[in-house]
Amino acid sequence: MEFNFVLPKDFKSQSVAHLLEQTWLVPRKQRHFLRMKKHFLVNDKAVSDDEILVSTDRIKIIFDEEDFPLLAVKFGDEKLADILYEDEHLVIANKPEGMKTHGNTKDELALQNHVAARLNQPVYVVHRLDEATSGAVLFAKNQFVLPILGRMFENNEIHRKYVALVHGHFQQKKLTINQPIGRDRHDKRKQIVSKTGKAAVTHLSVLTDFRQHSLVSLSLDTGRTHQIRVHLQAIEHPILGDLLYGKKEHEPRLMLHALQIVLQHPFSEQKLEILAPSQSFDARCKQEEDNEN
Template identity: 65%
Template structure:
């Protein structure tokens, strides 16, 4: 594999060593291969770790198969992959409700397999959506970019916006839920708000009130398992259709990952992708009569 990059105009001068380890988060093993094989080029010339690079220079990285063993992903059905964005390094697809992000066994086909079939190459899972949740999922197209995208998620530099329909009404139009989340000792499938849990922060904005429910927008600062579902249940407002957390039964879980936005890690381009869900809209109260605020 060969990757070529033109460093953006606002790039801060730094050593090759810092660029690979701290800016692009390339794993130690792959950095070792690049260094030993002299597979790091600047403007076409091999350089060492101490070489300092600056804006507008071209960086070329060469990887052999032994550097990044290829992932074996069985191809699914390309027709089931709704791809909304793609470039050399990443792809964003729209996951329907009740489709898994990835299979739990080699024989189980999921969104990852369908996207791989559409691209005719393996893709790598960066983050996941619950099976019952619809919306945007980001995949890496190579192992080079995978750890970098993972770090961007950890540092809250990839922003995720969700729509949810919840039971009841809130006293405020906007608020922040800052409650740690941990495992439920009595049910391995559930999470709970717990003092010793991991930090979890959810921003909530009310979009529309219905007689017995409220449509809200949620923005995540963290990405804990079931975070939105746990936080809203903790407040006494479970998501409609979320029977695991006490919500009323519905045709589907009323949670949809509507938007992803972030700065591209290599080009500094601002990527913003949004998608609506027909089944989510159809399950809102008085769907045919109401004008939706999204």
């Protein structure tokens, strides 16, 4: 693998060692290979770890197969991969409801396998959506960018906007749900609001009030398992079609959709704002609109 970069105009000057270890999170083993093989070049010249990098420097990095062994991913059906964005380092796909982000076994096919088939290369899971939730999912195309994207998620530098159709109406148009979430000891499938759980913060805005339901927009400061579903249940506004946390009702799908993902590209620093459409989500909301008339 060979990667070429031009350091952006607002790049903060730093040493090669700092860039690789602290900024780009390259593991120690791979940093050693780059140093020994002279596979880190600045303006076409091999440099030491002490070299100071500045804006507009041209960087070339070469990784051999032994440096980053490829992940073994079984290829799925490329026709099932709806690609919203792709570049040299990352890909964003639109996951339909009812499809897992990744399989639980090496032979189980999921979105990861279908995207790999479409790109003809393995992709790496950065985050996941519940099987019943649709929307934008981010994958890394190489192990070089994978830890960087992972840290960006941990630092809340990758933002996801969700929409949900929920039961009832809200007194406030905007609210923040700040309730810790932990595992339900009585049902291993579920999470619950718990004083001993991990911090979880969800921001909610009401978009539309229907006759009995509300269309809401949601964003997260944290990424706990089932966070939106648990928080909405806790404030007595469960999501329509949520058979695990909501009412046992007939709905075509869980009405939760990851509408948008926003991030600053870790290398180019370009702001990416990627929208994911969902015909099934929109069709169910259209039913609510029609019921108003």
